[in-house]
Amino acid sequence: MGPLVDTAWLAAHRGDPDVRVVDVRWYLDPARRGRDAWRAGHVPGAIFLDVEEDLSGPGGARGGPVGRHPWPDAEKVRVVMSRAGIGPDTHVVAYDDQAGATAARLWYLLRAYGHDRASVLDGGIVKWKAEGRETDTVEPSVAPAVFTPRPRPGWVLSKAEMATPDPRRLVFDARAAERYRGEVEPIDPRAGHVPGARSAPFTLNLEPGAVPVFRSPAELRARYASLGAGATEPVVYCGSGVTACHDLLALEIAGLRGRLYGGSWSEWSSDPALPVATGDA
Numbered sequence: 054m055g056p057l058v059d060t061a062w063l064a065a066h067r068g069d070p071d072v073r074v075v076d077v078r079w080y081l082d083p084a085r086r087g088r089d090a091w092r093a094g095h096v097p098g099a100i101f102l103d104v105e106e107d108l109s110g111p112g113g114a115r116g117g118p119v120g121r122h123p124w125p126d127a128e129k130v131r132v133v134m135s136r137a138g139i140g141p142d143t144h145v146v147a148y149d150d151q152a153g154a155t156a157a158r159l160w161y162l163l164r165a166y167g168h169d170r171a172s173v174l175d176g177g178i179v180k181w182k183a184e185g186r187e188t189d190t191v192e193p194s195v196a197p198a199v200f201t202p203r204p205r206p207g208w209v210l211s212k213a214e215m216a217t218p219d220p221r222r223l224v225f226d227a228r229a230a231e232r233y234r235g236e237v238e239p240i241d242p243r244a245g246h247v248p249g250a251r252s253a254p255f256t257l258n259l260e261p262g263a264v265p266v267f268r269s270p271a272e273l274r275a276r277y278a279s280l281g282a283g284a285t286e287p288v289v290y291c292g293s294g295v296t297a298c299h300d301l302l303a304l305e306i307a308g309l310r311g312r313l314y315g316g317s318w319s320e321w322s323s324d325p326a327l328p329v330a331t332g333d334a
Contacts, residue, residue, distance in 0.1 A: 054144060054170070054172050055172065055306070056160065056171075056172055056173060056302055056305045056306055057172060057173055057174075057175045057267060057302075057306060058146055058172045058173075058174055058175065059174075059175050059176075060174065060175075060176060060180050060181050060184055060186065063096070063146060063174055063181075064186060067096060067097065067098055067146075068098065069144075071142055071143055071144055072143075072144050072146060073100070073137065073138055073139055073143050073144070073145050073146070073195075074096050074098050074099040074100070074146050074148070075099060075100055075101070075102050075137070075145055075146070075147045075148070075156075075159060076090075076091045076095045076096070076099045076100065076101045076102070076148060076149070076178070077101075077102055077104065077108070077147050077148065077149050077155045077156045077158065077159050078090045078091060078101075078149045078150055078151075078155065078178075079103065079104040079105070079149070079155045079295075081240075087101065087103060087104070087149075087155075088101055088103060090150070092190060092192070093190065094188040094189070094190055095178070095188060095189070095190075096148065096174075096178060096181060096186075096188060097187055097188065097189045097191070098193050099148075099193070100137055100138075100193060100195055102133070102137060102159060104122060104155055104158060104295060105122065107133045108122070108125065108133075108158050108159060108162055109122040109123055109124075109125055110123035110124060110125040110126060110129060111123070113293070113319075117323055118320065118323055118324070119316065119320060120293055120294065120315070120316035120317055120319040120320030120323070121240075121241075121292065121293035121319040122158075122293040122294050122295055122317075122319075123294075123315065123316065123320075124209050124294060124313075124315035124316070125162070127166065127202040127204055128202075130162065130166050130200070130202045131200055131201070131202050134163075134168075134198075134200035134202075135197055135198055135199055135200045136195075136197055137195060137198075138195035138196055138197060138198045139163075139168070139198055139200050140198035140199055140200060141168075141199075141200075141201070142170070143168075143170060143198065144170040144171075144172070145159070145160075145163060145168070145170065145171045145172070146171075146172050146173070146174055147159040147160055147171070147172070147173050147174065148173065148174035148177040148178055148181075149177050149178070150177050150178050150179050151177070152176065152177060152179070152259050152265040152266070152267075153173045153174075153175070153177060153267070153299055153302060154255065154295070154296050154299050155295055155296075156173045156174070156177065157173055157295075157296075157298035157299045157301065157302040158294075158295045158298045159171070160172065160173050160298065160302060161298040161301050161302070161313060162298075164205075164208070165204065165205055165208040165209055165313070166202040166203060166204055166205070167201075167202060167203025167204065167205060168200070168203075173302060175266045175267055176264055176265070176266045179264050180264045180266065183263075183264050207312060208312055208313065209312070209313050209314075209315045210288055210312060210313065210314045210315065211315065211316070212314075212316050212320055212321065212324070212327075215247065215288070215290075215314050215316075215321070216327060221285065222249075222285075222288060223251070223281050223282065223285045223286070223287040223288070224247055224249055224250040224251065224287060224288050224289075224290070224314075225250065225251055225252075225253035225280065225282075225287045225288070225289045225290075225297075225300055225311070226246050226247070226250045226251065226252055226253060226289075226290060226291070226318075227253055227254060227255040227289055227290065227291040227296050227297045227299060227300045228246075228254065228291050228292055228296070228318065229254055229256070230252050230254055232244070232246075232292075232318075233245075233246045233250075233252040233254075234246075234252075234331060234332055234333060235329075235330075235331030235332065238322075240292060240319070241292060241318055241319045241322045241323070242322045242323050243322040243329050244322075244329075244331065245322075245329040245330055245331040246318070246329070246330055246331070247290065247314075247318070247321055247329075247330070248328050248329070248330040249330070250290070250330075251280050251281065252333070253277075253280055253287075253289070253300055255291070255296045255297075255299035255300050255303070257276065258273060258276075258299060258300065258302075258303040267302075267303065267306060268303075270306050270307050270308060273303045273304070273306055273307035274307035274308060274309065276303075276307075277303070277304055277307055277309055282304065282309050282311070283309065286309075286310045286311055286312060287304070287311045287312070288311065288312050288313070288314050289301055289304075289311050289312070289313055289314065290313070290314035290316075290317040290318060290321075291317050291318065292317055292318050292319055293317050293318070293319045294313060294314070294315050294316065294317040297313055297314070297317060298313065301313060
């Protein structure tokens with residue numbers, strides 16, 4: 054399977070014994086909780102994993118030196134995925150209600166830890182519901198599995214690696230353009246972007262419409278080629294290492310590759326010793 058599956062495929066295969074459907078809804082607004090949304094109605098059989106509790110390392114919920122969603126270590130991933138019933142042959146299909154903005158985090162995390170059988174549901178539960186497909190509120194019972202993390206070197210960069218000058222490095226910023234330019238910063242300590250980074254908002258990976266889905270591979274390839282991807286694998290960051298994975302997913306769909314700066318802007322902007330750029334430079 055490729056990095057995306059459509060709703061028709063999931064409707065036909067969600068009951069397969071080797072398929073694990075995972076609801077990864079998460080919201081920046083603290084008044085909204087993904088787990089509550091899952092309990093109110095989800096794709097039948099879907100379990101829930103929380104971006105902060107399950108897909109991040111400790112110490113980052115409020116930001117600061119490690120960022121808001123620190124990259125989890127291998128032991129954390131082993132425990133979470135084993136408990137979720139994800140074994141070596143499990144095909145994980147992740148979805149959310151924001152066109153993959155948070156589901157892509159699980160996709161990239163699994164890939165970075167050596168598990169290739171991972172996909173994102175194109176259009177997420179929004180498209181699923183728009184097509185009149187079934188949802189339920191049953192909390193499924195899942196038998197534990199044995200997940201063995203196999204970290205892939207170079208797939209996630211540290212702050213120290215990002216801060217080491219490399220004139221060949223290509224860097225993309227997946228946040229909204231106004232945050233990239235430093236015109237607004239509603240969350241993190243400083244406004245702007247990593248010097249040299251190019252603006253690549255994740256929202257532009259999507260077709261416009263009431264139910265956004267990913268653009269075609271050809272369109273995505275043209276988009277990222279215009280930003281310099283191709284011969285060079287870009288490093289992608291966002292506010293906290295979540296929506297950056299949407300750009301990484303789009304690159305994969307386009308037949309390209311990228312890498313993640315795990316701490317992203319929340320980590321970088323918390324270090325007063327690191328430089329910040331503003332505007333479109």
